[in-house]
Amino acid sequence: xxxxxxxxxxxxxxxxxxxxxxxxxxxxxxxxxxxxxxxxxxxxxxxxxxxxxxxxxxxxxxxxxxxxxxxxxxxxxxxxxxxxxxxxxxxxxxxxxxxxxxxxxxxxxxxxxxxxxxxxxxxxxxxxxxxxxxxxxxxxxxxxxxxxxxxxxxxxxxxxxxxxxxxxxxxxxxxxxxxxxxxxxxxxxxxxxxxxxxxxxxxxxxxxxxxxxxxxxxxxxxxxxxxxxxxxxxxxxxxxxxxxxxxxxxxxxxxxxxxxxxxxxxxxxxxxxxxxxxxxxxxxxxxxxxxxxxxxxxxxxxxxxxxxxxxxxxxxxxxxxxxxxxxxxxxxxxxxxxxxxxxxxxxxxxxxxxxxxxxxxxxxxxxxxxxxxxxxxxxxxxxxxxxxxxxxxxxxxxxxxxxxxxxxxxxxxxxxxxxxxxxxxxxxxxxxxxxxxxxxxxxxxxxxxxxxxxxxxxxxxxxxxxxxxxxxxxxxxxxxxxxxxxxxxxxxxxxxxxxxxxxxxxxxxxxxxxxxxxxxxxxxxxxxxxxxxxxxxxxxxxxxxxxxxxxxxxxxxxxxxxxxxxxxxxxxxxxxxxxxxxxxxxxxxxxxxxxxxxxxxxxxxxxxxxxxxxxxxxxxxxxxxxxxxxxxxxxxxxxxxxxxxxxxxxxxxxxxxxxxxxxxxxxxxxxxxxxxxxxxx
Numbered sequence: 001x002x003x004x005x006x007x008x009x010x011x012x013x014x015x016x017x018x019x020x021x022x023x024x025x026x027x028x029x030x031x032x033x034x035x036x037x038x039x040x041x042x043x044x045x046x047x048x049x050x051x052x053x054x055x056x057x058x059x060x061x062x063x064x065x066x067x068x069x070x071x072x073x074x075x076x077x078x079x080x081x082x083x084x085x086x087x088x089x090x091x092x093x094x095x096x097x098x099x100x101x102x103x104x105x106x107x108x109x110x111x112x113x114x115x116x117x118x119x120x121x122x123x124x125x126x127x128x129x130x131x132x133x134x135x136x137x138x139x140x141x142x143x144x145x146x147x148x149x150x151x152x153x154x155x156x157x158x159x160x161x162x163x164x165x166x167x168x169x170x171x172x173x174x175x176x177x178x179x180x181x182x183x184x185x186x187x188x189x190x191x192x193x194x195x196x197x198x199x200x201x202x203x204x205x206x207x208x209x210x211x212x213x214x215x216x217x218x219x220x221x222x223x224x225x226x227x228x229x230x231x232x233x234x235x236x237x238x239x240x241x242x243x244x245x246x247x248x249x250x251x252x253x254x255x256x257x258x259x260x261x262x263x264x265x266x267x268x269x270x271x272x273x274x275x276x277x278x279x280x281x282x283x284x285x286x287x288x289x290x291x292x293x294x295x296x297x298x299x300x301x302x303x304x305x306x307x308x309x310x311x312x313x314x315x316x317x318x319x320x321x322x323x324x325x326x327x328x329x330x331x332x333x334x335x336x337x338x339x340x341x342x343x344x345x346x347x348x349x350x351x352x353x354x355x356x357x358x359x360x361x362x363x364x365x366x367x368x369x370x371x372x373x374x375x376x377x378x379x380x381x382x383x384x385x386x387x388x389x390x391x392x393x394x395x396x397x398x399x400x401x402x403x404x405x406x407x408x409x410x411x412x413x414x415x416x417x418x419x420x421x422x423x424x425x426x427x428x429x430x431x432x433x434x435x436x437x438x439x440x441x442x443x444x445x446x447x448x449x450x451x452x453x454x455x456x457x458x459x460x461x462x463x464x465x466x467x468x469x470x471x472x473x474x475x476x477x478x479x480x481x482x483x484x485x486x487x488x489x490x491x492x493x494x495x496x497x498x499x500x501x502x503x504x505x506x507x508x509x510x511x512x513x514x515x516x517x518x519x520x521x522x523x524x525x526x527x528x529x530x531x532x533x534x535x536x537x538x539x540x541x542x543x544x545x546x547x548x549x550x551x552x553x554x555x556x557x558x559x560x561x562x563x564x565x566x567x568x569x570x571x572x573x574x575x576x577x578x579x580x581x582x583x584x585x586x587x588x589x590x591x592x593x594x595x596x597x598x599x600x601x602x603x604x605x606x607x608x609x610x611x612x613x614x615x616x617x618x619x620x621x622x623x624x625x626x627x628x629x630x631x632x633x634x635x636x637x638x639x640x641x642x643x644x645x646x647x648x649x650x651x652x653x654x655x656x657x658x659x660x661x662x663x664x665x666x667x668x669x670x671x672x673x674x675x676x677x678x679x680x681x
């Protein structure tokens with residue numbers, strides 16, 4: 001018998017034996033959860049004894065050396081990974097295009113070549129995938145969480161959050177707890193799914209018959225409002241209730257696991273340590289429970305990373321063994337358009353903390369798969385062999401991929417990593433709801449980070465590399481591929497920003513000073529003065545369609561003015577169907593955005609960082625906030641006053657008076673108005 005993912009490479013006379021543990025009747029390039037030990041032996045043999053390198057599938061990413069002579073020593077190897085849990089969720093926006101070009105299993109081929117974990121041990125939100133909605137929505141609505149509106153979260157509520165379609169449970173309902181125990185018992189004893197009325201006659205995707213059953217709550221867990229749950233979940237304001245909530249959830253799951261253990265049911269219960277139940281509970285965790293700890297991971301820095309490692313250490317102490325991790329290096333949710341190439345950061349993180357984990361599931365969705373190919377390559381090598389020489393591994397990559405242009409391409413890749421870790425993700429703070437990354441503003445990104453000077457420098461690196469490889473067509477082809485896949489999207493986005501910025505500079509409205517005589521007794525600008533101010537018009541929002549494809553049926557004109565104490569705005573909105581206007585009378589900072597409303601966006605300092613948003617509906621109700629990259633401050637009070645007049649069958653007129661003194665930064669320091677500053681309406 002062999003460990004999972006282990007294999008043997010052995011020379012026997014003139015023959016080579018390559019053998020591992022394989023799943024019968026499962027094609028390793030078609031089924032992700034299929035043991036592939038023999039295939040791993042083949043890939044390792046090609047790497048170790050032939051010098052092949054599998055950076056990514058296809059001719060460009062596979063290095064095959066030209067050997068004039070080849071001989072083999074006597075071989076007797078038995079290999080297994082240092083970390084048993086080695087998975088990545090590297091789904092990309094261009095996945096379909098890759099599959100069309102390379103076949104339907106591009107991503108899976110990459111996982112196999114990198115010898116990533118080839119078998120299943122799911123821990124992901126099992127209560128969402130155990131068909132509770134299908135089985136119990138009609139017969140036992142009490143199994144589902146009670147909402148604040150007195151309804152049941154049974155897969156029919158708030159479907160704008162995708163996970164809500166699976167429902168959320170009531171943790172105080174004894175009947176549901178019994179059903180889950182019976183589900184787990186039947187699955188672990190390999191009983192037919194039909195014995196538990198499972199639809200489609202199969203177990204859910206987070207259950208492995210005879211091996212494991214997942215009890216992790218649904219994602220975005222809704223706190224049940226029933227009397228039993230709400231005494232735990234009430235005052236749902238972190239971090240005060242997090243320990244209490246963690247104890248409550250873990251006690252629920254551990255009760256089921258202990259009962260399974262007492263009835264000698266084999267196998268494991270799997271569970272996330274995940275917000276809001278990531279804290280180590282004051283509950284005894286039985287030996288048949290396997291825990292995966294979730295936190296940001298390699299990209300976190302400073303205090304944020306220190307707190308996460310402290311959490312991981314506490315779980316190690318609690319369990320008496322190393323849990324495995326779920327970490328996040330998600331490019332498309334942090335900064336779109338920029339490659340998240342951070343192989344050194346990722347490799348060092350898992351090496352430095354190797355004594356605290358037994359592997360990782362790295363969630364790393366991206367716009368373009370090749371943005372992160374080197375991350376995945378380094379991750380796979382470090383998880384297989386924790387003593388991998390990172391610097392030698394990276395140097396070999398640059399040399400094998402780019403030959404004489406290795407220095408220029410090393411500088412390019414390290415520039416990507418430096419900008420991502422230092423300039424883009426470094427502003428991660430540990431908040432009450434966990435680590436939150438505040439990405440740079442678009443102005444910072446394209447004016448300071450990937451500035452015109454920086455993009456010109458990187459362009460020059462590629463020019464020098466191209467010149468060096470003029471006589472090496474294979475390396476030149478790889479260079480051009482990397483340029484098109486990793487650099488061209490950045491270069492084009494930088495150029496597009498400069499074009500847009502120049503275009504914005506041509507779009508302006510005048511904000512003339514209002515003489516005291518033109519201020520009426522009620523404090524608003526007189527109609528006579530407004531007639532002297534040239535208006536600007538709102539344009540249709542085309543949302544990705546061709547500009548001009550949508551024609552404005554009615555117009556909205558905006559005029560602006562100022563004096564020493566106030567900014568003034570007038571909106572004249574045509575609306576022939578005034579009787580159908582949708583609005584509600586709302587308290588200050590109510591959800592005005594749900595109504596027929598108009599909105600003002602201002603960046604008075606012109607720093608393109610600190611902005612202010614004022615919303616008002618046709619009843620004069622106001623909502624306002626201050627925003628910075630990655631953070632909204634709804635407590636900011638604009639002090640704005642609004643006067644509305646509706647002309648039946650014609651439209652409505654809004655006049656806004658906004659105190660200049662209300663513009664302050666997060667520390668309360670006044671913000672002076674620049675002579676020219678960005679705005680949007």
